[in-house]
Amino acid sequence: MPAMFVIETAALARRFGRIAALDRFDLAVRKGETFGLLGPNGSGKTTFIRIAAGLLRPTSGRIEVLGHGLPEGRAAVIPRIGYMPQAHGLYEDLTARENLGFFARIFGERSGARRKARIDEALALVGLADRAGSLTRTLSGGMRQRLSLACALVHDPELLLLDEPTVGVDPELRRSFWEHFRALNRKGVTIVVSSHVMDEADRCDRLALIRQGRVLAVGTVPQIMERAGAGSLESAFLALAGSRAGAPA
């Protein structure tokens, strides 16, 4: 596998009982890009992210993350991944700083000074420096979302897996999220971000359109629109979804 791919899958599949959440799922994520997973609810985005985060076992097929096959390479990969689940996953009765401190410790940052530097950096990045001492339950929904992102960042991961990070986030905050992502990309961090909102796609370097556990198309927005012969991503999605029965890509 070329080192340029941070995630690469081959015929990845995952079933939950009789339901196939992922089916012949093939994609490759390049180092340092922001890669979008775009698809409706229930299309398999979360399942893919959870497999890549080492939380689920594939039913069949292969997935390599940061050069290690999963789940067998989990121990080597996990510390280098930052995962932001769809639920906030924050301790409501801790302050913002304490939440970050906990996750920094869990990920092995034992030096107090370095930990503080990491926490301050993460807080500044999401614009919560002035609320560091506030209890999480007193924070607004948008602030919690930002804190949740900061918790995924605090151990300086090479790969960020963000499950619908902008759901319920107002447009202004959403823009600042995407600015963070750009800044992280420049530092060499690879970001995989799922969304069911078409208009977020423009912001990704490349994206995969996903439907019913399968990848309909991968590429930049113009590439996908061109391939589908559509004028917008939305119509491209509908066109690809309609013609996908065995149609050559």
Place this chain on the structure above:
Amino acid sequence: MRLHRILALTLRILAQFIHDKRTLGLMLVVPLLVMGLIGYVFRAQENGKIAIAVVNEDAPSGGKARLSEVIVGALSESGKVAVTSLSRAEARASVRSGESDVALVFGSSFTDELWKNRRAALRIIVEGSNPALAAAALGEVSALVMRNVPALLGGMMPKALSFLFAKGLPLELDIERLYGSASFTALDFFAPLSIAFLSFFLVFLLTSVSFLRERTHGTMERLAASPVSRLEIVLGYLLGFGVFSLMQVTILVLFTIYVLKVQIIGSVFAVLLVTGLVVLGAVNLGIFLSAFARNELQAIQFIPIVIIPQFLLSGLFWPLAGMPGWLRVVARAMPLTWANEALVDIMVRGRGLLQAGAGLAALAGFAVIAGALAAWSIRREVA
């Protein structure tokens, strides 16, 4: 006020119950189980015979009949007691182990004294660590003796003496307690179990609810995607809640001893050690059972299942020795039974840690097993 709006709420609540099969089951079945257990525990005890060990050293002079025999015969015929004849040492051991509820000791001059002094001493040996049990056994035995014996004795004695028994039997009951003392109150016996029960109950509830939050608030998902292992999570909880609960338990024990002035013969340190083990088991059990609750309400529903049977079967209300075999096995599987036993041993009987060793080992074993179950219950597909 509109009836249809009220009914809308009523119907909604009923629909919710129907969807939550477990709550429904708990509401309908668990009260019956608990009530059944309560009924069984108390009824079985009442129907049981009092086990009396008789030590008959009575050796009358001049060929007189042994009056002690008459008393024992009367007791046996009452149908309320089961009499076993033993030596003095055997009788003590039997009372100590709980096989016999009381021992009656007739001294060698029992008959002679009744003849000569018109009164005689009867020694009654009770275990004493449970004042309620001791008092009940004493009351029952003396009532039987007083009620049944005078008539029998009257017929055997010279007319001149029989008037003595008109007012009852001239026996001086000399009570020997193996443990405790006459100043021993029910509180002294209740206190050990109360300490164990409170610490177990509060820690269990605290851990299960906060671990449940870990699962429902998505933080467990984050932990699962981190390098922390399942065992590390359990041990971290154990230390965190353990430290907190040990503080709580220490305050509770000191309060019981120094403010409530509960008698404690053994060492305070030993009491803290036993309660500490109880707390560790409770933390682990809380983590384990939280896996089977979807919300806080369901976590609270574990109380009647986990807590109440332990309370009833801990040996406080019904001594283990008196239980039928299968129930004793159930009781032995419960940490509070061992905790109660170990704490009574230390606080009331003044035994040391070594003598309470079986209880300590059982509590430690329970904590380890519950810990393994807790680690197992932290489900993560990818280990």
